[in-house]
Amino acid sequence: MNQPSLFSHRAWSGIAACCLVLAALPVLNLAFADGHPLHVPSYMVSLVGKFMCYALAALALDMVWGYAGILSLGHGVFFALGAYAHGMYLMRAIGREGVYQSDLPDFMVFLDWKTYPWYWTATDSFWYCLALVVLVPGVLAFVFGFFAFRSRIKGVYFSIITQAMTYAFMLLFFRNNTGFGGNNGFTDFKRILGYSISAPATKATLYLVTLAMLAGSLLLCRWIVKSKLGRVLQAVRDSESRLMFIGYNPLWFKLFVWTLSAVLCGIAGALYVPQVGIINPSEMSPANSIEMVIWAAVGGRGTLLGPIIGAFSVNGLKSWFTGAFPNLWLFALGLIFILVTRYLPQGIAGLAARLRKEQP
Amino acid sequence: ADTIKVGILHSLSGTMAISETSLKDVALMTIDEINAKGGVMGKKLEAVVVDPASNWPLFAEKARGLIAQDKVSVVFGCWTSVSRKSVLPVFKELNSLLFYPVQYEGEELEKNVFYTGAAPNQQAIPAVEYLMSKEGGGAKRFVLLGTDYVYPRTTNKILRAYLKSKGVKDSDIDEVYTPFGHSDYQTIVANIKKFSAGGKTAVISTINGDSNVPFYKELGNAGLKATDVPVVAFSVGEEELRGVDTKPLLGHLAAWNYFESVKNPVNTEFIKKWKAYAVAKKLPNANTVVTNDPMEATYVGIHMWAQAVEKAKSTDTDKVIAAMAGQTFKAPSGFTLTMDPTNHHLHKPVFIGEIRPDGQFSVVWKTPGPVRANPWSPYIPGNEGKQKL
Amino acid sequence: MLQVEKINQYYGSSHTLRGVSLELERGKCIALLGRNGVGKTTLLKCLMGVLPVSAGAVRLEGRDITRMAPHQRARAGIAYVPQGREIFARLTVEENLLMGLATHSGRKASTIKGEVYELFPVLKDMLHRRGGDLSGGQQQQLAIARALLAEPKLIILDEPTEGIQPSIIKDIGNVIRLLRQRGDMAILLCEQYFDFAHELADQFIVLSRGEVVASGAQAAMNDPEVKRHLAV
């Protein structure tokens, strides 16, 4: 309405172009043989697929951090729970092809478990697990958020308890007896919905689903941010108490984005597992959640596109540096973080906005 | 191509860098050594080093990159079991080769992996046997102390089954786990002390990584001496002891398939080369570098692979796998190690060493010769007859 | 004492101060008048160094202070009572007062002169309360007391009577009069309360949209021309 439009026309065309290019990658990978100039190596495709999952997580984080001012240092837990929920299905789909040739996953055979524990009930259903992907992070976030927001926990206090939460979950999942494979987590998946997980076509499909989810989430988030609710969220960020005096109950607004964000993050995790092939508790380590925040910050928080750009650039650089300068890459990455904060206070997206202003 | 590319996949940053960095260096040294002798099939080896940064999904990504992008013929790498598990599907999918140089919990056999570290029966079981022997102190009670993850949990499960088979009661076994990076061992050491009041006790430590130093410092300061309660560790070697004041640890034990202190010409040569390499490459603390078991396993693995390639006259994965069967190598441990034709594990000797004040180990027990690996522990029901690929 | 020469200031692209000049002598009080949003506060902030000026010069006792940081200007003898009080909310009243002594050293830096308590007795009762817990008017009093403790050569007051009860406004008026009579201090008073300013000032200037549109001696303040610039 009276808002400057969130994305300019140029940004819209940019987004569309990016989507096209991204969508073309797996197609080129399948269509052209290795060696052909237009061939995209499958390594590249799986890398970009992984980055898109990270980008979705960063986008989710930006909704709470950038717009509602809630800094979560524990989003890794939602990501991982989504991943574990999907992982349960993938584990069941291994069937008897595990090393112990049992109906149970190898790690359960190993623990001498004879049946699935109750929380594995029905996880052989793909759709049930998809529901879990949404429900588990969603319900956890809702309950956690409800109590935290109701107690009016804010700022670093909130950040730290989210960190405590993810840390606690990490330790819990590290225990073998928790029933999620302990430190090794889930890996060695064989198939999804009957299709071999390592088949190029399956991979391309997963990739495209991820792309669609990312683009869809971007649109959804944009719609929310541009609605009046988006403005209420920003008011929560800036002056929550003032908002109460004009009649809004911040609790439900916060809870809404917080839960939405957790669900998006869970979906990101669910898409991540089959593409990366492993989920284990280290995804819930506090450092991982902080890294998500870093992606959003580097890209520019409160901009929707920024976190996506941030996730791609930080992870892209990390992938490239760790191969190209295995001994020096931390210097380079660290320096980039410092320079971004120093010279690009609004992140990469802010730089883009500045350039646009300077040469209209 | 006029070179053969080999991948090196060890964390150079993050929590595992502490252990894995030196494996990368040993691998590079070994490759230099092979190249100096003319390479393999007349081609030089070219190492591609990447840093998976102690991040398991990154291990998988890097493995894929090495195989698919850099087209390496073989990868030497991984330390933790979870990093191995995370790259396994990649190696299977792309049908490539991984050489894994670290002792591990077993319960695994993969066509695409060669395990040059110890399986439980090549390390844990003999160590416990020793502790129960008269010479080892005749321990009757056991504290199984480990970091909370799969290697310690699995090892302890096997050990518990083994101890039971030897008539040790459950009440004489205490199993204790600490989180990764745990640094406060006051309570645990006090509890060990309490437990040991009930009879001759030994501690079997599968503590990994950073927690070892605080554990040993606490042990030393609490006055628990090796003559009272010996601790045998499976993840503590010369490299880890570099960070500890070992004087109070005199007599505590470790079980490995190699110690730097074993005396034989191959080892002398190996140590000399390594020290010279460290100085030449200006590695940090080059004048105090030590060798250890995973380093030896790396060294052996690379040489065996080179031999197999020569034999196969190809770097093709399946041909190399075939040629690996029965490969032998005169290892720094002083024995000639053989690659088992059926289970991809090495036949290795087992040594038990006591910590000396200088941070080295004096060998107090060893097997007469190399032992075949049982990756599937026979003490776990259902594992019978699984020892072959 | 204070010379301001043609200073200009921009907030981004909006030109807030346009060539404002003024001159103030020791022992004199100048009133700065103008409607809401014309740039009074901005001008005072520029004098204190909180905002940079893009052109022009500020001189204190002949010394060019245009590029000095606020703390250097404070040490050079300027004290500032900002609009909105800017109390150190989590310091006690006493500590807030001690902050007023930040430019002093030695014993002087730790002794709060009794005068301020005579002027603002309420502060004495509340020495150990946190600044932020005070009522609005109490905070305003605290802010003035803090500035006076610095014993400045130039005191800048941005709407000092805002939110203060009538009797204390009278007291503050008396203090300003006293300071003026003492003759060792120059006073720059930005005020919406016309009668108050009229009573105390020797001179005045009127700002409108960042420009000086009228100025003169106290007597000229009641001119309809001046009033016109203040009316809506």
Add this chain to the structure above:
Amino acid sequence: MKKLLLLACLLLSCAAHAAIDSALLAPLAGGDPDARVEAIVKIGALANDDATRLLAALKNDALYATPDGRIFIVTDDKAYNPATGETGPLPEGLDGVMVNNRLRGAVDDALSALKLFSPDRAQRLAAATELQKSVTLAQAPLIEKALAKEQDPDIRTMLQLVAGTANLQSPDAAKRKAAVEALADSSNANLRPLLQAMQSDKEPDQAVRVAAAHTLQALDSRLARTEFIGNVFYGVSLASVLLLTALGLAITFGLMGIINMAHGELLMIGAYTTYLCQLAFRNYFPSAVDCYLIAALPAAFLVTAAVGIALERTVIRWLYGRPLETLLATWGISLILMQAVRTIFGAQNVEVANPSWMSGGVTVLGSLVLAYNRIVIIVFALLVVAGVWLILNKTRLGLFVRAVMQNRRMAGCVGVSTAKIDMMTFGLGSGIAGLGGVALSQLGNVGPDLGQSYIVDSFMVVVLGGVGQLAGTIIAALGLGEANKFLEPVAGAVLAKIAILVFIIMFIQKRPQGLFAMKGRSAE
């Protein structure tokens, strides 16, 4: 059996001769473990200075053998031949005599039995204490003999307990009863199984059983008390570590609002400075090496403060008022610092040894060992806290720091050089982190990742206490330390840690601003 032999020999205690029969020595160099143990027992039975010297040498790895089986005690580059009593140059082909735990145990037993009759009080006391652990019925006559000779009251008490322990297995019921009663004041946990056994049918005598039950009860309650006190101590000790690691952060984060992810790396730099000080002392003042810690304290403070100031001047000062951005920049700094240390010192841990005055511990209440390094660190933490408190509350600097952090612009307007205060405050916080690093180096690893393991805990402590509240930080550290140590024995380390984290989450619900919340209008 072994002990019986030893005793027999001891009691016969023949006159000392100058040298040891080489036939006795020969098995030591041989490969038969049983023969070696037997040899040690026999040598111990000689009970003369030469035997003591030989056994001590064996224990300290100073015993060597030639390939033909002759034994030498090597000190510096002289070889003493115990068989001949001659000292000469080192013979060809000397090789250390292998000692393992079993042998070491035998040597210890032999030595402590010898030492019971030593003229040195400390040695006798140590021997008596040692015997308490392992005494058997067979040794009872020896103990009685020592008891008869002993004058020192402390050692007598100890020996009485030892005698009691030995006599528990006496076939004579009266003796057993006396022994059980004598042990009523013991706090030796090793007695429990014996006493417990005496409760069962294995003990034929009813009176002894009753007495044993009494003693066992007394012992148990004493042990329980000891355990409780032990837990309190462990908790305080953990708290002191948490406090030292969190204190610097309480300043850089709590007061300045910088989400300082590089805090852990400042701890690490402090620890590495300690390492360098130790190296320097080892190389240049080997005689004073035990004092390296004293030098390390100011050094670590200055080095980390300097690093902190450099960071503040180059990076952080651009970020005031943008607290969330500090997270990103300091994360970058932390990566760089970690990798820098890895490049310079290697990825492996470096060794930092406790100075000898901090090694070991003091035994209290019979069985509770309070490690010296822990005690020192508790005291050190108290001193640092006191210092920080004084600086922040009793100096003008402290006032300015708080003022600048609350209202930077106004602080400038009243004449405070905010840039200088920022620099000094960050330097102070960093320097204190450096001191924390010194303490950590005495407990655990010194490696490039050192900081990473403490950063999460540090933030929890600071936040739980209430950001900007020094007193809160202290109480939070203490609370977490104690809670952890009382939970750990019940739940195990992993569940205890999870429980603590859940507790933190719950606690913040009750106190959304931390333990010491700011109340009133000023809190908004």
Add this chain to the structure above:
Amino acid sequence: MSANEHLNISSGRVAGEGLDTTHGAILYLEEITVSFDGFRALNKLSLDISVGELRCIIGPNGAGKTTMMDVITGKTRPTSGTAFFGQTMDLSRMTEYQIAHAGIGRKFQRPTIFEQHTVFENLELAMKTDKRVRPTLFARLSSEQHGKIDEILKLIRLSGSERRLAGLLSHGQKQWLEIGMLLMQEPQLILLDEPVAGMSDAETARTAELLNELRGKHSIMVVEHDMAFVTEIAQQGVVTVLHEGSVLAQGTMAQVQSDERVIEVYLGR
């Protein structure tokens, strides 16, 4: 544009749904005490406001005026005493947003607006609508609502500035914006804490004019230190003087101004 037209827009309801004002009073404070660590900011304060009344409250700095408003709006919980909105709503049991929802609007002593939002958005957020999550998400401004915002913009003379960030306004402009937000809320009871502080004399007069227009349509409570302004708006109504947390005097402006005690503690001689 005069304030008159504004009144047409605001529904002009005096009492809304659920508010029972059968006894004629909209607000009752009874024996309210608020203490902060032993200091009594309010001391057994009793006060009531009738429907449609414009009540001026004066009193020395620190008398407890702002604290009283804090109690009414739920920001501070009374240590003892009761506060009722209408006959039935116990304010001490309601949260801030429930109170706002029930129809009490407040302007703070220091202007508090959403600095990162534009002037327009500030008004939009304050507007009386369903303020729950779902309606907010799907809210679209009707042309009527749009018109209303425009009216208010004109009234507070920020018409040209509706797209400016509110944080960039001058002090006086922020005061006006906050008054505008209050009007958007259409509350039944308006609390104004020093509405003309920092306004020029002319602006003050305008504000007085506005309040005189609102009189009778809303119940209003005004706290001010500007005596000219208070005289202007109090007219013949009751002025209450607070001192040390309780009522010191009450009466018409003329009565109060001549009260010795009021002169002593507040007006000065």
